[in-house]
Amino acid sequence: MENHRVYKMSVAGVYPHYINKAEKKGRTKAEVDTIICWLTGxxxxxxxxxxxxxTDFETFxxxxPQLNPNVSKITGVICGYRVEEIKEPLMQKIRFLDKLIDELAKGKAMEKILRS
Incomplete structure (x- = not known):
């Protein structure tokens, strides 16, 4: 997993794609924001x-403030990689976010997405 180009990408550049993915499946911008805030603090x-x-992903x-203590409960495959096995810490955080947005778009309940 050597695509570190994503580290310098603006979160604002990807954010509309997160919103679109969610809204296409009947979810909301507010839910996307809740997920991002839950993950990052x-x-x-x-x-x-x-x-x-x-802000770029690396700086973001x-x-x-604090990665959510329940991130260890985020498991599964995103972009062909098991998120829990990604060794590069920053890439793992980015993929955690991708996985959570994917779960939202697939209709998973917010309580389950937020590992409540």
Whole structure:
């Protein structure tokens, strides 16, 4: 998994794709924001600020207040890789987010997505 180009991509550049993926399946922007905030520890204001200033993924995750302690419960395959087996910490965090958005788009209940 050597595609580190994603680290320098703007979260704001990918965010509309997360929203589109969710909305196509009848889910909402608010649910996407809830997932991002749950994963990273950002509040809604901080998330919107990072989107506005076009923070890259590396900075976004490095500055995250606290990765949710339940991330170890996120398992499964995304982009052909088991998220729990990804060795590169930053790539794993990005794939955790991808996996959670994927679960949202597949109709999973928010309580299950947020590992409540």
């Amino acid at each position: 950002y509040d809604e204001t901080a998330l919107q600020r990072h989107l506005q200033i076009k 995750f490095n500055q995250a």
